[in-house]
Amino acid sequence: MLRRALLACALATPALAQPRPVEQGESLGAGWRLQLLIRWGDAVLSDAAPWNPAAPDAEAASSQFGWDARLIAVANPPRATDGAARAVAVVGHPSVDAAMAFADGRDRPDVAAAMQGASIINLERQGGRWVLTSGGFQARRLTGSTLARASGPGAERLGGAITGIFGAGGGCATPWGSVLLVESEASDWAPRLPGRVGAGHGWVVEIDPLDPQSIPVKHTALGQGAQDAAAGLLPDGRRVVYLAHPGGLVRFIGSAEGLDAGEMAAARFQGGQVQWQPLPAEAWQNLGAALAAARATRLPGGMGLSAAAGGIAVAGLGVLRDEGAGARVLPWPAAAGMAALALDGRGQIFSATDAAEGRAATVLDPRGAAIMGAPRGASIGGMGFTPDGASLLTAIRAPGREPGRSYARPATRWPDFRAGTPPRSALAALSA
Numbered sequence: 001m002l003r004r005a006l007l008a009c010a011l012a013t014p015a016l017a018q019p020r021p022v023e024q025g026e027s028l029g030a031g032w033r034l035q036l037l038i039r040w041g042d043a044v045l046s047d048a049a050p051w052n053p054a055a056p057d058a059e060a061a062s063s064q065f066g067w068d069a070r071l072i073a074v075a076n077p078p079r080a081t082d083g084a085a086r087a088v089a090v091v092g093h094p095s096v097d098a099a100m101a102f103a104d105g106r107d108r109p110d111v112a113a114a115m116q117g118a119s120i121i122n123l124e125r126q127g128g129r130w131v132l133t134s135g136g137f138q139a140r141r142l143t144g145s146t147l148a149r150a151s152g153p154g155a156e157r158l159g160g161a162i163t164g165i166f167g168a169g170g171g172c173a174t175p176w177g178s179v180l181l182v183e184s185e186a187s188d189w190a191p192r193l194p195g196r197v198g199a200g201h202g203w204v205v206e207i208d209p210l211d212p213q214s215i216p217v218k219h220t221a222l223g224q225g226a227q228d229a230a231a232g233l234l235p236d237g238r239r240v241v242y243l244a245h246p247g248g249l250v251r252f253i254g255s256a257e258g259l260d261a262g263e264m265a266a267a268r269f270q271g272g273q274v275q276w277q278p279l280p281a282e283a284w285q286n287l288g289a290a291l292a293a294a295r296a297t298r299l300p301g302g303m304g305l306s307a308a309a310g311g312i313a314v315a316g317l318g319v320l321r322d323e324g325a326g327a328r329v330l331p332w333p334a335a336a337g338m339a340a341l342a343l344d345g346r347g348q349i350f351s352a353t354d355a356a357e358g359r360a361a362t363v364l365d366p367r368g369a370a371i372m373g374a375p376r377g378a379s380i381g382g383m384g385f386t387p388d389g390a391s392l393l394t395a396i397r398a399p400g401r402e403p404g405r406s407y408a409r410p411a412t413r414w415p416d417f418r419a420g421t422p423p424r425s426a427l428a429a430l431s432a
Contacts (some may be wrong), residue, residue, distance in 0.1 A: 020373025027373040040424040046135025061114035066093025069395035069425040071382030073173035085125035094169030113144030154220030162200035170228035223287030248296030266296035274327035306341035342383035352380035375414035391429040
């Protein structure tokens with residue numbers, strides 16, 4: 001049986017989702033409160049310049065929280081001598097919409113490259129609530145200028161060293177203490193930054209969230225083009241990574257030491273059963289073509305993966321339980337509309353829906369009751385619990401962005417609601 005943190009519990013079926021109507025600001029369920037931790041432009045590094053959206057600057061942006069936001073993982077650092085409860089959050093910044101990010105709507109690719117990537121931030125529990133620790137030990141930004149190294153079969157071809165992390169829109173924490181960032185939207189950056197985004201991007205990037213001196217590693221053995229990832233361990237200690245790719249679901253089994261080499265298989269879904277079709281050793285070179293040749297089942301209704309009770313939640317399908325000799329999918333009513341998912345310490349499933357006509361993107365409790373409705377135009381970018389289980393962290397993505405809207409004319413000015421100030425993505429804590 002696949003062993004994963006927080007997964008030794010029975011699958012709970014949530015009640016029918018109850019999305020909230022669209023409003024200018026967030027709307028909260030009874031008994032819930034929201035606390036903003038960090039917004040677009042807020043300082044990640046202690047020496048960050050003040051946010052000045054009217055005069056965007058690449059150097060300033062490279063030390064500030066990015067324009068877009070998706071919570072990738074929440075890590076629990078070792079307890080310090082002062083005994084304070086702390087956490088390290090990894091937030092991806094996959095995109096920058098020039099119309100919403102720049103006052104004149106004109107793209108500034110070099111500045112946008114600094115607004116994207118990922119933020120690693122320190123949180124601390126103070127006075128019964130979680131707060132941002134400005135300039136904490138692990139705090140850093142990964143941007144289009146960050147140096148990474150390639151590993152695996154394609155490392156020599158890529159030259160070993162690669163500049164830039166682009167389009168980090170997916171990923172997960174791993175049971176071995178790292179975080180995987182999936183450069184799922186790297187291809188969107190290639191036309192904006194010709195010559196800077198290419199063969200060295202679009203990979204699964206492994207980082208150590210607790211070591212600010214560590215170098216990100218791009219694992220070529222996992223191939224390019226994945227949209228999301230989930231990770232686990234086999235009973236013998238080997239590392240497993242599941243990849244949601246436009247061509248289907250991939251299982252990569254590495255060694256107990258790392259992901260530099262391994263075996264790939266593609267999922268074929270037949271009813272509730274899953275057959276793993278082995279992929280050839282060279283599949284990493286063109287994962288899409290390999291999945292097509294293996295007649296992998298394309299994933300319906302999205303390409304998201306999340307940790308779930310007893311397995312991996314696959315958007316549009318249900319919960320995949322991989323048991324070595326075989327695998328099966330347990331239908332789950334919330335899977336089709338799932339935008340994000342998190343487990344509390346008791347194994348209860350909290351989920352989020354996408355926005356729909358007249359309905360806000362909504363965070364739901366295990367019964368399907370609404371905890372929070374996102375502001376107008378916003379979506380939910382990932383969820384995860386703080387180490388003490390007291391707060392549910394979530395990213396509120398791109399508020400005010402609707403067709404035809406812009407920096408000057410957004411659909412909302414959340415969260416500041418000040419004339420002339422654009423709306424801002426934010427990482428927030430929800431608590432009851």
